[in-house]
Amino acid sequence: NAGVMQNPRHLVRRRGQEARLRCSPMKGHSHVYWYRQLPEEGLKFMVYLQKENIIDESGMPKERFSAEFPKEGPSILRIQQVVRGDSAAYFCASSPRNYEQYFGPGTRLTVT
Amino acid sequence: DQQVKQNSPSLSVQEGRISILNCDYTNSMFDYFLWYKKYPAEGPTFLISISSIKDKNEDGRFTVFLNKSAKHLSLHIVPSQPGDSAVYFCAATEGDKIIFGKGTRLHILP
Numbered sequence: 001n002a003g004v005m006q007n008p009r010h011l012v013r014r015r016g017q018e019a020r021l022r023c024s025p026m027k028g029h030s031h032v033y034w035y036r037q038l039p040e041e042g043l044k045f046m047v048y049l050q051k052e053n054i055i056d057e058s059g060m061p062k063e064r065f066s067a068e069f070p071k072e073g074p075s076i077l078r079i080q081q082v083v084r085g086d087s088a089a090y091f092c093a094s095s096p097r098n099y100e101q102y103f104g105p106g107t108r109l110t111v112t
Numbered sequence: 113d114q115q116v117k118q119n120s121p122s123l124s125v126q127e128g129r130i131s132i133l134n135c136d137y138t139n140s141m142f143d144y145f146l147w148y149k150k151y152p153a154e155g156p157t158f159l160i161s162i163s164s165i166k167d168k169n170e171d172g173r174f175t176v177f178l179n180k181s182a183k184h185l186s187l188h189i190v191p192s193q194p195g196d197s198a199v200y201f202c203a204a205t206e207g208d209k210i211i212f213g214k215g216t217r218l219h220i221l222p
Contacts, residue, residue, distance in 0.1 A: 004155070033210075042116075042201055042212035043156065056208050091155050101210060103148075103155030 002026070004094050004104035005074075012110045019079040019086070021107045025094030032075045033093040033101060034067055043091060049075060082111045115139050116204050118213035126221050131189040133216050135202030138183065142204035142211075147176060147187045150199045150215070159200075160187070192220050 005024040013019050025032050030050055035043040045059040049069035060067065064082075069075040079086055089108050093101035117136045125131040137145075144163055148156035162169040162176045162185065169176050175188045189196055197220045202213040 006155075031208075035212075040214070042118075042214040043210075045209045045211065048208045059209075093155075100158070102158065105153070105155050 004092060004102055006090075006092050006104035006107050008107060009105060010108050010110070012112060013082045014112055015083060016081050019082050019109055019111075021077040021079075021090050021092075021109070023075040023077070023092030023094075023104060025075070025092075026102055029094035029096050029102075031095040031101075032069050033095070034075075034077050035091045035093065037089045037091065037106075039088075046077075079109075082109075084111050087111045114213070116202055116211050116213040118202050118216050120216050121214070122217040122219065124219040124221055125192050127194060128191045131187075131192045131196065131218055131220070133187040133189075133200050133202070133218065135185050135187075135213055136183055137185070137204055139204070139206065140180075140183065142206055144205045145176070145178060145185050146203040146205070146210065147174075148201040148203060148212075150201060156201055189218075192218075194220050194222070196220050 007022050032049045034046040037043045047060050047067045048056040064080045066078045087110050089106045091103050091106045093103045095101045115138050144161050146161045147159040149159050150156045160171050160174045160176050162178050167178050178185045199215045199217050201215045203210045
């Protein structure tokens with residue numbers, strides 16, 4: 001059973017471009033979570049999704065950020081018009097149920 | 113305002129000795145407390161958890177203690193091994209979210 005997969009592992013974008021981060025949950029997991037880790041900080045919750053539904057997006061910035069988890073395919077975290085402050089490691093986790101979350105290796109986004 | 117606090121950014125422990133990582137929290141409504149271990153360039157790995165109704169949980173070399181009255185938990189690793197060198201995150205669940213502390217970097221010295 002493959003673990004949580006995230007791609008790309010590293011992403012470089014210029015200011016104003018769009019960033020798309022992908023997350024494939026573990027087989028059989030229907031819950032997906034996105035977290036952001038800024039330098040020297042802990043992981044901060046962004047959004048919790050189940051298939052085709054956003055359950056909790058209380059940690060998502062109000063503008064430029066969106067997430068989806070379609071019926072088929074990976075979960076996508078999309079950041080429009082990236083700014084330098086978006087540079088961070090973005091981690092996805094999946095779970096068969098609450099709290100037992102398994103993390104992917106993360107995507108390191110660098111905005112130049 | 114941080115709900116989960118790890119006040120020690122780093123800790124160095126001799127190999128074979130006990131490592132004690134501490135964590136404080138402010139929200140008495142947390143359901144579960146978790147410890148995650150993270151190596152560079154990898155995602156966090158779940159280590160051990162404790163329900164808010166328990167005061168101790170043990171798994172091999174790892175034991176987590178919970179003191180609800182003090183809103184404090186600790187992770188004990190004994191004996192410490194070189195492979196334990198990593199960043200350890202204390203975390204707590206609140207409904208569907210996990211709230212993380214900032215982490216403590218543990219160095220195991222030879």
